[in-house]
Amino acid sequence: MAKDHPSSPIDTDGQAANKLWGGRFAGGPADIMQEINASIGFDARLAGQDVAGSKAHAAMLAKQNIISEADAKAIIDGLDAIEADIANGTFTFSTALEDIHMNVEAALADRIGPAAGRLHTARSRNDQVATDFRLYVREALDRLDAALREVQAALIDQSDAHAATVMPGFTHLQSAQPVTFGHHLLAYVEMLGRDRSRVADARARMNECPLGSAALAGTPFPIDRHATAAALGFDRPTANSLDSVSDRDFALDYLATAAIAAMHLSRLAEEIVIWTSDAFGFVRLSDAFSTGSSIMPQKRNPDAAELVRAKTGRIVGALVGLLTVMKGLPLAYQKDMQEDKEPVFDADQTIMLATAAMAGMIADLTVNKDAMSQAARTGFPTATDLADWLVRSLDMPFRQAHHVTGRIVALAEDKGCDLSDLDLGEMQKVEPGISQDVFDVLSVEASVASRASFGGTAPDAVRGAAKAARRRFLDETTD
Ligand code: ARG
Numbered sequence: 001m002a003k004d005h006p007s008s009p010i011d012t013d014g015q016a017a018n019k020l021w022g023g024r025f026a027g028g029p030a031d032i033m034q035e036i037n038a039s040i041g042f043d044a045r046l047a048g049q050d051v052a053g054s055k056a057h058a059a060m061l062a063k064q065n066i067i068s069e070a071d072a073k074a075i076i077d078g079l080d081a082i083e084a085d086i087a088n089g090t091f092t093f094s095t096a097l098e099d100i101h102m103n104v105e106a107a108l109a110d111r112i113g114p115a116a117g118r119l120h121t122a123r124s125r126n127d128q129v130a131t132d133f134r135l136y137v138r139e140a141l142d143r144l145d146a147a148l149r150e151v152q153a154a155l156i157d158q159s160d161a162h163a164a165t166v167m168p169g170f171t172h173l174q175s176a177q178p179v180t181f182g183h184h185l186l187a188y189v190e191m192l193g194r195d196r197s198r199v200a201d202a203r204a205r206m207n208e209c210p211l212g213s214a215a216l217a218g219t220p221f222p223i224d225r226h227a228t229a230a231a232l233g234f235d236r237p238t239a240n241s242l243d244s245v246s247d248r249d250f251a252l253d254y255l256a257t258a259a260i261a262a263m264h265l266s267r268l269a270e271e272i273v274i275w276t277s278d279a280f281g282f283v284r285l286s287d288a289f290s291t292g293s294s295i296m297p298q299k300r301n302p303d304a305a306e307l308v309r310a311k312t313g314r315i316v317g318a319l320v321g322l323l324t325v326m327k328g329l330p331l332a333y334q335k336d337m338q339e340d341k342e343p344v345f346d347a348d349q350t351i352m353l354a355t356a357a358m359a360g361m362i363a364d365l366t367v368n369k370d371a372m373s374q375a376a377r378t379g380f381p382t383a384t385d386l387a388d389w390l391v392r393s394l395d396m397p398f399r400q401a402h403h404v405t406g407r408i409v410a411l412a413e414d415k416g417c418d419l420s421d422l423d424l425g426e427m428q429k430v431e432p433g434i435s436q437d438v439f440d441v442l443s444v445e446a447s448v449a450s451r452a453s454f455g456g457t458a459p460d461a462v463r464g465a466a467k468a469a470r471r472r473f474l475d476e477t478t479d
């Protein structure tokens with residue numbers, strides 16, 4: 001889960017000229033200026049990343065003889081102490097200090113004195129925030145990958161257990177052809193597998209370090225950007241300083257990936273809502289994932305599924321919100337970009353909650369095989385099997401087979417029975433070539449068993465697919 005917001009208090013007064021740029025100013029900001037400008041209320045969450053970035057920067061500055069080893073040590077020790085204070089809630093964040101970067105720097109000055117003033121050599125808050133936020137998004141991507149894997153693991157376990165459980169397959173939400181429940185769940189495993197590959201793509205693309213791009217143009221100091229990039233686990237430094245400080249594609253990639261994953265979770269959630277309804281009754285959620293009604297004692301509501309479905313709106317909203325913030329911005333950094341963080345924090349927290357709830361619901365659900373099988377039998381779902389039999393056994397053109405089958409379906413409908421309940425003689429009145437072995441394809445079990453093509457719904461194919469999915473997505477070997 002995302003790190004909790006630090007519990008340290010935020011001090012909201014302080015009208016004196018800002019310590020970090022006060023040289024140019026005679027007075028302090030209006031209250032409302034401070035309120036609209038400050039990001040500490042949400043970017044305090046980046047404290048860990050900010051300290052990590054500053055430590056890497058200070059170490060590099062010393063190595064390059066830009067600051068002394070003694071100053072670097074004082075800075076790094078001071079930053080560690082500040083991080084500990086933040087972690088245990090004894091740090092007081094100040095709105096007057098606007099954001100996490102200036103809060104940490106001011107605290108460092110209080111703690112170690114003038115050496116703190118050397119930390120900001122050869123950098124700016126613009127490359128600093130870009131670095132901190134990338135570090136955060138990289139962690140969010142890793143969390144998302146692990147969470148999606150958990151949902152896949154729960155789905156694969158249920159697929160294995162229900163490789164032969166017959167249910168109606170739907171198109172237009174009308175019974176179409178019988179499928180197995182395992183096959184149906186494995187469809188979601190594929191979707192989440194694509195989500196995870198989007199996570200991997202986004203991570204590979206974003207893992208470049210903007211630190212050292214400074215305000216926008218680079219720096220005259222002899223810094224080593226490759227060293228800071230490596231120290232922070234990035235593959236390389238970003239190539240263009242203007243792009244470095246004004247790019248938020250990494251956050252958009254994250255949000256787009258999360259939005260698509262959330263859409264997938266929402267579709268599954270919608271199916272759970274349908275399956276658990278009284279009209280369907282295919283699936284029962286555990287007590288742990290059901291809610292009651294305050295007035296109707298019989299109710300078991302699928303609230304968690306409904307909320308997974310609903311929370312998709314916030315994540316899609318976060319994506320659209322940040323796209324809208326970014327779309328009109330000229331190079332390079334603009335303060336608008338401070339609005340990048342809350343949507344990402346919210347999407348991160350939301351998708352982690354949604355994936356955890358989905359993994360829990362799937363792992364615990366029980367299947368009403370009778371209800372599924374009963375439903376799979378209604379609506380003449382093996383009509384296509386009959387048409388295919390006519391093509392295979394009587395060498396009939398498919399269009400003609402479709403027509404003949406339609407007449408046989410009408411016959412069964414008139415009699416109020418299933419196709420497999422019709423007499424051979426009745427079918428032969430429609431098509432004299434039909435023989436006894438047609439009954440081999442008219443049952444739903446025979447229908448699913450026949451669909452053994454790669455990627456098909458036959459129980460054996462599903463067992464094989466579940467095994468392959470364990471190998472592909474969970475790195476598990478089952479032999
Ligand atoms: N709080 C700012 C943000 O989140 C940090 C960067 C501020 N840079 C500046 N030039 N004012 O974007």
